[in-house]
Amino acid sequence: MTVMNMVEALNSALKNEMQSDKTVLVLGEDVGVDGGVFRVTNNLLKQFGPERVFDTPLAESGIVGTSIGLSVNGFKPVAEIQFDGFVHPAFDQLISHASRIRNRSRGRFSCPLVVRSPYGGGIKALEHHSEAMETVYVHTPGLKVVIPSSPYNAKGLLISAIRDPDPVIFLEPKKVYRAIKEEVPEKSYTIPLGKANIVQEGSDLTIISFGSMIKTCKEALEQINYSIELIDLQTLYPLDTETIINSVQKTGRCVIVHEAPKTAGIGAEIIARINEKALLSLEAPVERVTGFDTIIPLGKREDDYLPNIKRIKKAVEKVMNF
Amino acid sequence: MQKTIAKFEVSYLQILDETGKIDSNLMPKLSNDDIKKLYELMVITRIADDKALKLQRQGRIGTYAESKGQEASQVGSAYALKKEDFVFPSFRELGMFVTRNFPLEQYYQYFGWDERGNKIPENQNIFPIAIPVGTQTIHAVGFALGIKLKKEKKTVITYFGDGATSEGDFHEAMNFAGVFQLPLVFLCQNNQYAISVPRSLQSHSETLAQKAIAYGFDGIQVDGNDIFAVYKATSEALEKARQGKGPTLIECLTYRMGNHTTADDASRYRTEKEVKEWQKKDPIDRLKKYMQAKKLWSESYEKEITKKAEELVNKAVEKAESLGIPPVEDMFKYMFKEMPPELKEQLEELKNE
Numbered sequence A: 001m002t003v004m005n006m007v008e009a010l011n012s013a014l015k016n017e018m019q020s021d022k023t024v025l026v027l028g029e030d031v032g033v034d035g036g037v038f039r040v041t042n043n044l045l046k047q048f049g050p051e052r053v054f055d056t057p058l059a060e061s062g063i064v065g066t067s068i069g070l071s072v073n074g075f076k077p078v079a080e081i082q083f084d085g086f087v088h089p090a091f092d093q094l095i096s097h098a099s100r101i102r103n104r105s106r107g108r109f110s111c112p113l114v115v116r117s118p119y120g121g122g123i124k125a126l127e128h129h130s131e132a133m134e135t136v137y138v139h140t141p142g143l144k145v146v147i148p149s150s151p152y153n154a155k156g157l158l159i160s161a162i163r164d165p166d167p168v169i170f171l172e173p174k175k176v177y178r179a180i181k182e183e184v185p186e187k188s189y190t191i192p193l194g195k196a197n198i199v200q201e202g203s204d205l206t207i208i209s210f211g212s213m214i215k216t217c218k219e220a221l222e223q224i225n226y227s228i229e230l231i232d233l234q235t236l237y238p239l240d241t242e243t244i245i246n247s248v249q250k251t252g253r254c255v256i257v258h259e260a261p262k263t264a265g266i267g268a269e270i271i272a273r274i275n276e277k278a279l280l281s282l283e284a285p286v287e288r289v290t291g292f293d294t295i296i297p298l299g300k301r302e303d304d305y306l307p308n309i310k311r312i313k314k315a316v317e318k319v320m321n322f
Numbered sequence B: 001m002q003k004t005i006a007k008f009e010v011s012y013l014q015i016l017d018e019t020g021k022i023d024s025n026l027m028p029k030l031s032n033d034d035i036k037k038l039y040e041l042m043v044i045t046r047i048a049d050d051k052a053l054k055l056q057r058q059g060r061i062g063t064y065a066e067s068k069g070q071e072a073s074q075v076g077s078a079y080a081l082k083k084e085d086f087v088f089p090s091f092r093e094l095g096m097f098v099t100r101n102f103p104l105e106q107y108y109q110y111f112g113w114d115e116r117g118n119k120i121p122e123n124q125n126i127f128p129i130a131i132p133v134g135t136q137t138i139h140a141v142g143f144a145l146g147i148k149l150k151k152e153k154k155t156v157i158t159y160f161g162d163g164a165t166s167e168g169d170f171h172e173a174m175n176f177a178g179v180f181q182l183p184l185v186f187l188c189q190n191n192q193y194a195i196s197v198p199r200s201l202q203s204h205s206e207t208l209a210q211k212a213i214a215y216g217f218d219g220i221q222v223d224g225n226d227i228f229a230v231y232k233a234t235s236e237a238l239e240k241a242r243q244g245k246g247p248t249l250i251e252c253l254t255y256r257m258g259n260h261t262t263a264d265d266a267s268r269y270r271t272e273k274e275v276k277e278w279q280k281k282d283p284i285d286r287l288k289k290y291m292q293a294k295k296l297w298s299e300s301y302e303k304e305i306t307k308k309a310e311e312l313v314n315k316a317v318e319k320a321e322s323l324g325i326p327p328v329e330d331m332f333k334y335m336f337k338e339m340p341p342e343l344k345e346q347l348e349e350l351k352n353e
């Protein structure tokens, strides 16, 4: 075991997979010599050479489109998109093709590719560097969507994503890239996609969250005197309905926390599933603590946008005192 | 049968060489006052850029994209514009902003995490800074098409880097501009790098200028550290545009002397030796040498304009830092003309926290 931050854990996952599977390739802007702008691909070029780790021209549609072609031809590309807001030029390739090729070809072809990208706010970055767009991918049939919350689950989830037979969007909460350090095995291990993690068990209320918000929720829990069950979704599609429903049936109360805009955020889908499968267990309406239906502001106002301890506590009180 | 049906050439323009000598046959019409003005604008740009770097290091502004080394490309091209011409910039255009007399405090305000800095004053024809690489080029196309449809005499210029020429949007913009024969200048600042990726890996083309050929219009490569060449090429391209003769691509060969941004460490991917080589081609030094020979430059002149520039910059920083935090309503206010009920409710929630 070594103590790693999320950047190092992701780097370690890539190394493990590239070592054990010669078809795994890493491509994107600045992933080679520079090691990625956040250094997730640091030293991979040195270790695996330019045929397996390469910088592409500055073109996201090109990166994802090329990854599709590579994956159809037997490779496992792990494409890096430099920031959240820059996946957008590649939308057509993701939504019209990567997500559909298995279906379109009736199973003759498939796209086992991973698109990695830093995700979410909290580092006071420039415009387009802080978005939380996960719902757009969740809403695209044919894409799996993974968002880790810690170094440990980041590594296990990334290895599973690379081994997955279908396209996976892997969003890395940049706010906690270096903010959390924990023991992470050097050797390979997996955490299954589609499974949530119960971070902490409890009986009064369920908090459901993911990504960097898990850290914020944990901090809020230190100031909350109820018995809270904290669920880290880890994968947003497919969603682990079973874990959610079991927990809500036990606690009867639920708060959902995500930084993406409120309207049609993943919280809405979770509430719908609770509604379908556990409505009668509820003691109170489910609350959402989310970003607003606005553009995430630049640094001076960013903290007003992102869910914080105060808002989480307030929502918990509201649900407990319904 | 097989025969050559088309042949193309790409020209390169340099007027002011590294030693400060000019090719007088090519020299554009510029008065001594113009030349001094160009020099002063470059000096202001460099001082303002250096200030931004310092502010970032002190945590007073956020991630900042340096312009050092690219002053001639930015100032020379912007100086050729008329007031009514419209600019579609990216994020490394300080010299253009300085030349257009944009309130410098807003530049610091914008890079200091405050959206209000990107609100261009009503009387200035500049579109807000576009961060997604290359995307602004196609907006410039639409704006230029509007000018053509309205039969106006204005022109449009769009700024972007060498990396941007790889994006699909850039190619769509070039093609549209050619097809519609638009009054538009594509100004590429080829500063040799897109973050860590060198120009040679960005495109297998020998020049970026030649990309215009494929779209049916002129492309020219200029020494981007030679302010006379940049000014001349841009003036001619703008004049051509004004006469309805279509777009031009100008590739300014220059060099990003600093890091990509304050978040970058250029020593990871380029050598000190390379940087030193480019230092010899510095755009400001070069013009200074020329002015010295023409007796347009003296120590006291340098001192005076430097002092003026520093005062201007310091005042701008002071102003920027006095502007405080934007009101929380601003987050909601500019989403739509009329605030929808959802947003009103969310704003109330936030205010009541």
Ligand SMILES: Cc1ncc(C[n+]2csc(CCOP(=O)(O)OP(=O)(O)O)c2C)c(N)n1
Residues within 6 Å of the ligand: A029, A058, A060, A082, A083, A086, A089, B092, B131, B132, B133, B160, B161, B162, B163, B164, B165, B191, B193, B194, B195, B256, B260
């Ligand atoms: C669509 C998009 N992809 C990636 C980025 C991240 N990024 C910011 S600047 C940059 C390099 C740009 O290079 P170039 O166009 O040569 O301009 P320069 O920064 O050198 O002025 C990259 C990759 C971005 N801003 N937009």
